[in-house]
Amino acid sequence: MRIRSLSLRQFRTYNRLELDLPAGPILLLGANAQGKTSLLEAIAFLAIGASPLTSVDQQVIHWGAEEASLPFSHVRAEVVRRDCTETLEVAIERKPLSNGHQRMQKSVRIDQRPIRRSNLAGHLNVVLFLPEDLALVHGPPVGRRAYLDNLLSQVYPTYVEVYDAYRHAVSRRNALLRHLRRHGGDPMQLAPLEERIVRTGVTVSLYRQQVIRELTIHIDRLHRELTGGQAWLRLQYEPNFDPVRPPAADQMGLLPEDAEERTLDVEALYTAYREALARKRAQEIDRGMTLVGPHRDEMRFISNERDMGTFGSRGQQRTSVLALHLAELRWLEQTTGESPVLLLDEVLAELDRARRNYLLDLLGNVEQTILATTDAELFPDSFRKRTTTLRVSEGIIIPVETP
Numbered sequence: 001m002r003i004r005s006l007s008l009r010q011f012r013t014y015n016r017l018e019l020d021l022p023a024g025p026i027l028l029l030g031a032n033a034q035g036k037t038s039l040l041e042a043i044a045f046l047a048i049g050a051s052p053l054t055s056v057d058q059q060v061i062h063w064g065a066e067e068a069s070l071p072f073s074h075v076r077a078e079v080v081r082r083d084c085t086e087t088l089e090v091a092i093e094r095k096p097l098s099n100g101h102q103r104m105q106k107s108v109r110i111d112q113r114p115i116r117r118s119n120l121a122g123h124l125n126v127v128l129f130l131p132e133d134l135a136l137v138h139g140p141p142v143g144r145r146a147y148l149d150n151l152l153s154q155v156y157p158t159y160v161e162v163y164d165a166y167r168h169a170v171s172r173r174n175a176l177l178r179h180l181r182r183h184g185g186d187p188m189q190l191a192p193l194e195e196r197i198v199r200t201g202v203t204v205s206l207y208r209q210q211v212i213r214e215l216t217i218h219i220d221r222l223h224r225e226l227t228g229g230q231a232w233l234r235l236q237y238e239p240n241f242d243p244v245r246p247p248a249a250d251q252m253g254l255l256p257e258d259a260e261e262r263t264l265d266v267e268a269l270y271t272a273y274r275e276a277l278a279r280k281r282a283q284e285i286d287r288g289m290t291l292v293g294p295h296r297d298e299m300r301f302i303s304n305e306r307d308m309g310t311f312g313s314r315g316q317q318r319t320s321v322l323a324l325h326l327a328e329l330r331w332l333e334q335t336t337g338e339s340p341v342l343l344l345d346e347v348l349a350e351l352d353r354a355r356r357n358y359l360l361d362l363l364g365n366v367e368q369t370i371l372a373t374t375d376a377e378l379f380p381d382s383f384r385k386r387t388t389t390l391r392v393s394e395g396i397i398i399p400v401e402t403p
Contacts, residue, residue: 001081001125001338002368003043009074010062011045012038013395021370022388025363027379028372029400030392036372039392040128040343042075043370046088047126048153049108049117049160057092057104071102079124082338087111088123118153118160125154125340127329129347136324137301137317138309144299148208151328155335159207166200169193170290178288187281197293198273202266204294205239211331212237212299218327223303226319226355233303233323240296318350326362342369348378 008017013035028036037053041060044052051060061073071094078087089109094102108117135143152159173193180187212235223233276292277284284291301308301320308320332340342363348356348371360383363369372392376384389400 001079001340003124003341004078004080004085006039006043007074007076008039008042009072010065011042011073011075012060012062014038014042015062015064015395017395017397019390019397021368023368025369025371025383025387027376027384027387027389028370028392028397029374029376029389030372031374034392035395035397036392037130037345038395039397040345040370040372043077043124043341043343044126044128045075046077046090047120047124048150049090049106049120050150052128052150057106058094061092077124081123086123088120090120116161118157118164121153121155121157121160122336125332125336125338126343127325127332127340128343128345129325130345131347131350133321133325134314134317134350137312137320141296141298145295145297148211148299151331152207152211154332154340156207159204162200162203162207166197166204166293167295169196169200170293170295173197174289177285177290180285181288187285190281194274194277197277197290198270201293202269202273205297206264206269208294208297208299209237214335215324215327215331218330219323222326222330223319223323226323226358231303231316233301233308233320235324236300236302238298238300239294240292240298315352319355322351322355322359326359329362329366339365339367342366344369344371346373347371348373349375 002023003021006017006019006021008014011017013033017039028039030036041051041053045060051057054060061071065071065073072092074089074091076087076089078085087110089107089112091107093105093107095105096102106117108115108120110119110123136147149159149163153163173190176190176193179185180189216234220232220234223231273292280291301312301317301324303312303316303320306312308317312320329340329342332338348359351359356378360379371379373379376389379387390397391400
C-alpha cells in the first residue's frame, strides 16, 4: 500500500499543495514549524477520517482560510493498493445555520462517491510515530484509549459505528444525569440509554481486548529483540470496574490471562454491565457523569512484572513505544494483507544508534515510508542514497538532489 499523490487545500500550514510521492523511503527535510508534521497529519487524517493530533476538526483549517472567506479544509490522496487504486477525500467545512450560527460539516468520499466515515476503514492504513508518543506509556489513559480507537478504526468499519454510537449514548446519558441531579425525577428514564450503552460498550471492550491480545503477540518478540533478550513486554487491558464482581464481568477485558480461552457468554456480559451501571447510578446522578464503561478503561505496558508508566526509565519507555508501533505495523500487515504507510516524525533523534539502525533496517520491508526530520545527518549515507528527499519550507515542498 502506498500513496501516489497527495493534495491539500487550506490544511494547517498548507494553503495549497499538489505532491507526487514515490514508493520507498521519503525524507521530509526542514526546520521546525514548516509543515512536516502537518503533512503526516493529513495522511493520517485520510486513514481514520479525523486528526490524530486534535479532537477539534476546526483546528486543521488553515489560519488564513477564514480571512479569505474560504472556511474549509480538503485532503485528497490517490492510494495504490495490491488490487486497486482509489482516490480518498475528506473535507471539513463551516456551514451557516438559519439562526446565524455555524457548524462544522465533514464529508468523506472514495472515487468521488460519498461514504460514511466508518467506510474509510481498510482503504488506507498508516502507522504514525510522533515524538510525544512517549506519553502513551506514562501519560493519562485517554491517550492510550485514543490510540486503540484510531488503530481499530483503520481496519473495522463496525468498530467506528459502534464506538460513535457508544460515545453519543454516554453523552446523552450524562446530560440526563445532570438534569436528574438538578431537578429530580425517575431514574428509570435512564434505562433506554443504558441499554444502548450496554450493547455498544460490550462490543467496544471486546474489540479492544482482541487487538491488545494480538498486539502483545508481536510486541513481546520485538521488545526482546530491541533489548537483546533482556526484557519481555506485554500490554494489559484493565476495565474500569471490578472484573471479579459480578463474575461474568471478568470476561470484559476482562479476562485474566489464564481464562482467555473460556467460552464467551455475551448475554452474561450485558447482564454484568447492566448491574455495574445500576450499582453506580446514585453516585453517577450525584456527580452528573457516567462512571462505568470503556470510556474509562485503561491499558498498561508491563515489562518483567513492572508497570513501565510508573517505574520505567525514559529509555525503557521509549523502547516500549517503539515496540508498540512496530507491533502495530506487523498487526496491520497480518490483518489486512498489505504493508501500511509508515510515518515517522523526528523519531530517530529520540533513539540510540542501535535502535536507530534496527528501525532503518526494517524499512526495507515497508512499501512506503515518510520520515520527517530537521537533520539529515541522522541518516547514514547508504540510506540517504536510496531515499527521495523533499525540502519543506513554509508550506512549500521542493525535491532535493541526493549527494
